[in-house]
Amino acid sequence: MTGTPLRRRKRPQSPARSRLAPFTEFTGPQYFLLAGSFLIPLGSFAVLPFMSVLLHERLGMGLGAVGVVLAVASFVQFSGGVVGAALAERIGLQRTMLLALVIRTAGFAAFLPGLSRPVWAVAALFLVSCGAALYLPANKAYLITGVAEVRRPPLLSASSSALNAGIALGPIAAAPFVLTASAGLFTAVTVLFGLITAGHALLPKETAAGDPAGDPAGDPVGHPVGDPAGEEEQRPAPQLPADEKPVATDSPPFLPFAITVLSVYVFMFFQHYLALYAVGRTSTLFYGLVLALYALLLVVTQPLLSDWIARLPYPRALRIGFTALATGMAALALGHPAAILGGALLICLGEVVLFLKNDLEALSRSDRSPAVVFGRQRLAAGIGAFASGIAGGEAYAWAEGSGHAGLFWVAVAAQCALLPPLLLRTLRRSQGRTRNLS
Template sequence: MTSALADKPSFWGSKVGGLPRPFWALWAGSLVNRLGTMVVPFTGVYLTQARGLSVAAAGLVMTVYGVGSLMSQLTAGVLADRIGRRATLAGSMLASATSMLALGYSTTLPAITVSMFVLGLVVDAYRPASNALVADLISPAERPRAFALLFWAINLGYSVGMTAGGWLAEAGFIWLFWFDAVSSLVFALLVWRAVPETRPEASHVGGGFGVVLRDRLMIGFTLVVLGNAFVYTQTFTMLPVAMTTFAGLSTGELGLAMALNGVLIVVVQPLVSDWLARRDPSRTFALGLAVMGAGFALTAFVTSMGWLAGTIVVWTVGEVITAGIPGAILAALAPEHLRGRYAGLFGFAWSVAAVLAPMLGSRLLALGQGAMWFTMGGVGVASAVAMLALAPAIRRRSAH
């Protein structure tokens, strides 16, 4: 007689088992790519120290990068639906490798500016294709877990890459560009060799961004995502400024406290992702948004590294709860032949937040810590409420 225990999946089997091989190629490529993500976080330092640009000139160049990023997601979404997920993803990685090296060897302001614009256009252009691939390859029940695993890989790779990037920068900035370029090429090769093309047949493809923009449920969800992105983007824009300028923390204390975010995600998320995947996605996302909002609101009271660490734990718990959920909701909302475009609009919300977060956040911070962080908390809670309001319609769409 077979034991009932024999029928149960192992602990790690329940976390990572049951997903197709092409997904794991995409997962491995995402991990390698984020391990090599070193150039963008160190761009400001590179432009001012290695290329001798003034702070004003560096700011202009980084603004141009932001313009490219705004165009990136919508353009890549169209390409993912028209020429295919695999071609778009691999092509964007090849273009990223080329633009990385072009930027690394550019010495004049015009050349640097053009390279930065192209880099902004292509460096994250893989995201709509990646989202569409997961939706194409994975069943609806498994999508939250699959997206959560991708989120985990990206965070793990980014954490290690940032540490290694600091060491490589000391040896010479050009090493950052080569490491980033090689990791992009590895991602492109993995996808091209191990991931099939999943785009629907051309005879079934119809519609365009007009269809996406007329989808009121998708527009509502995109606004929720924009609220989430606006709050979260403060972690690497205004939060460091506020903690060092107003709370009196040293950069070392700030870095040590912020390391908690990556550690908690890497350790905790794999333990809870399959359990969270079985919950209602809309309610889970709303809960995570509310917890994140609470964590950022508590930042108004930070006066020491310990207090900052406590707030980081709170909003990281919210981040862990939300991991993978938005991608699963997006996949449920999008028609199969328009998944690239829907993912492009989703990514566009994050690009807009990257522009708005420092612009509006700096003005709020000028009014004081309370104005800044209570506003962020309010945006988080408002986004959670909006998500709950959309939940019934999302459940109806998902059931079809």
């Protein structure tokens, strides 16, 4: 019998299975980096959240000095992403990650003599911050370099979920040992980072085109050549309706940078002051439950929603994200435990949508390398966090002193609702003036 052999028809996948399929098709280096995205914050946040305790209670530094040290270290960690991006363009992504991890490992090792010497402890903290600044842009860029655009959302969302899981579990795992076995804890973290550094040394370097050398040739998605599964994934991305596509003339190219500044600015009020607000009105146990549910929702929902977020037109994503933040902040103002829990979960939804969409939009609007884009996004986050810290302290102190701390959250909710359209209007006017002058 001659002719073309019959091909077996594949069974249709269930919606849940098809939604998870992109997360089972990463390359070996991508899986390694995703594991690192969990282990690195796990080790870092086993130590960093307790820095104020170490510097103040164990080493005797004044609270004012401690605040200055932590603020400057945080700003270095965020704003230094621009330096990390420039270095990555000069020496390559893999080498930048490796150098960053060597610096970070040295920083954690320096905490051992820093347990009795404040100068060593401060120097160690700044080494760790510098290492983080250099690592993150190169890490994200390496993760998506050479990858088709439709597969970037699953990678970035999986990386974010792994990072948030490490952040959530790090303090819990280290809490019993911070004060009773500090030297052992710092030694364990140093060894962990040494092993992670050794693993990064084995990653393939990028080729001249920027692709990791270990990626299958000719397939930007990462499937072996001739793999039927790879052929199925080459469907064109669904097109947005014409009336939902963002109009380029109305959207300045630097809009994602400005929106990231604003997103982090309003979000950090929640990050910094929820503990002060919630513990006094509920209990430490309830606050821990809120944080655990928040972390769980963040880790689970961002990968599951990544495809939907990627398809959202940018204006609609901004409306959804800032509406969720505004509603969540307003719910916190009620002060009831159920309102605090519900508000926190709404804020989590806003974070999931805004932070991922801003990164994706920044990548799609820029003709620079991904490392430069992520470095700029880190700088934007640093500016937002710094502004939030400056504005939030006095505002919360005033609201708490007046006996109506809920007014603080009302004011933050108002900013979530009013500042995004004001920012968009200002940027469009500025762009219009620039065009008129040219």
